[in-house]
Amino acid sequence: MSTLQENTLPVRQQATRPAAQRWLTPVVIVYIALVALLVVGSVLVGLRGEVLLDQGGILNILTRATALGLVAIGQTMVILTGSLDLSVAYLVGLTSLIAAETMAGRDGMVVPGVLLALAVAAGVGLVNGLVITVLKANAFIATLGVALILRGYLEENYTGPAGDVPRGFQHLGYDRIGPVPVAALLMLAVAVLSWWYLSRTRSGYHMYAVGGDIEVARLSGLPTRRIIVTAHVLCSVAAGLTGIYLASRLGSGAPYVGTDAGYDLESIAAVVLGGTLLAGGRGGVAGTIGGVLILATLDTIFDDLEVDPFFKDVVRGVVLVTAVALYARRMSANRTRGRLT
């Protein structure tokens, strides 16, 4: 499971740092960076005589953050257990189609559509988890394989958008309270729920334990297989929620809505940006949401500045690597002092 574990932390002598850094966890850094980004962005956009954080701006940021946020919450759980999921992008497309086709414009079919989409998502997660735990395939390859299978299914059966979402269900995608979309609030509710699950329940703790060291977890009597499968099921359900949300926004299902947005790698980027260790065992949902908000804010700022959209990718890449380099530096400093926080 720990294939992404790269012991890139050699023992190095490093000057001890002030104790004030103890509270400066990655989560805090992420939110400080977010605030700084908002300030800098506001100034830059202000120079053009516009306002970044007006109603439209906030709406834009939160709308962007909703879909990616849901996927990234799920991704956080699998990454915490030392796994990862590359199949989420196709799963988002698949669930949006299932939801929209089941509903087929009828109000009465909303609940069955949602439930069916979530059930299929959970099934895909179960397959992911079982392939990893029972067949002992590396998570990278297992989920890549499942992603390819889903892609084959989508390409075989769909050429474009399909299905129809009833008008009533579109409220989920478009209703808002002031500048805050309802869906963003629901996403945050899911985030809070996941935070509670990961940091306040026994099975949440188990995920950290498995990600930290699967052998130790196993020898301590934890059902490691079940824990990894659970993480994958939860991750896929989160991707299913994203698909349902996007179906409600688009009014129909779209096979490539997930891959066009690159949710597989993008969600991993958001999780890692939020300070979660790619090798697992450390991090959390709070940081992930910060990472998602940073990516969404960057996009919105660039849109307002009318920057070439491809420049966004360049900046995104640089930001990602810089952030992780920063965390790695702090961690190696902590290690040399023998503190494992």
Next chain:
Amino acid sequence: MTWRPRLAEGTAPVLVVLLLLLIGLAIAGPAYDEPSGYLALLKRAAPLMILAIGQYFVIVSGGFDLSVGALVTAGVVIAARLIDGSESATAWVILLVLGFGLLVGLVNGLVTTKLLVPSFIVTLGMLLVLDGAIFLWTGGAPRGALSAGFRMFGRGAVDVPVLGEVPWSVLILLAILVAAALFMRGGTGRALVAVGDNEAAVRLSGGQVDRLRLLAFVLSGLLAAVAAILLGGFAGVSAQVGNGLEFRAITAVVLGGVLLGGGRGSVVAAAAGALSLEALFTLLNLLGVSGALESAVQGVIIIVAVAYASLGSGVRQRLRLWPKQRNVARPAQPASS
């Protein structure tokens, strides 16, 4: 000293798979009755095999290189833009593309080893940066054209005494493969595998861990640039030429029985994995399987291959194909590798 040729661990299954696929090709397609058909297959597979060899170096030393697909696109687009049809520019543009690959690999390696960022993230960032930069530079649609001299490597052939017409790309591939196999037999190559197996042990025994990993990334970048030159000649200029190649190369390496996470596997097997993948696509085409199902089949196959490799010994013992006589003298095996 008696030298007995032996297969590296995990090499045998991929060779069996490759053999089955080639037999399948011979049955399914009339084009594969004579050597020229297989030569064409090898020519088509050459870029992916070269990418897989580069990816092998990184994977066996415990990393990932997700940037090779974007690097291939960048190489092709840069070459097309700079050559712009003029024959005289070919030589220095080829050098420039190779240098660019080297540079990207160097940056990947330096960020991984010096800034301690996991290579998955570094190369993912590099993928984003390269993709964005290419589009920024070309405005979405690549301009310019490759010269005939540049395209020769991808599509041209050369007369070899005994074999007749052999494509350039096959010769380049063979040269790289032989060089890689020799390199992995040498001290540096063995140290590279050791880094992937147990980095701390190598460090404690005085190995230059950082330098070795840097070397792996530089080789991967360089070979991606070579693949770009071949693909540019073979497939032509487009901004999608490298799409998804990184996953395909990783799939090929894993299919070759190389352990993700490093420390196990042979470079020849990785190249054989790439050839198997290409043969599989060809076979599916011949059998009339639609392009859509192709990826589904690919998905199933890599899961099965990896599951077989990691369940490996357990399954084999249960199937009793090779009863426990591993340390007992075995009957002489035909020499092959």
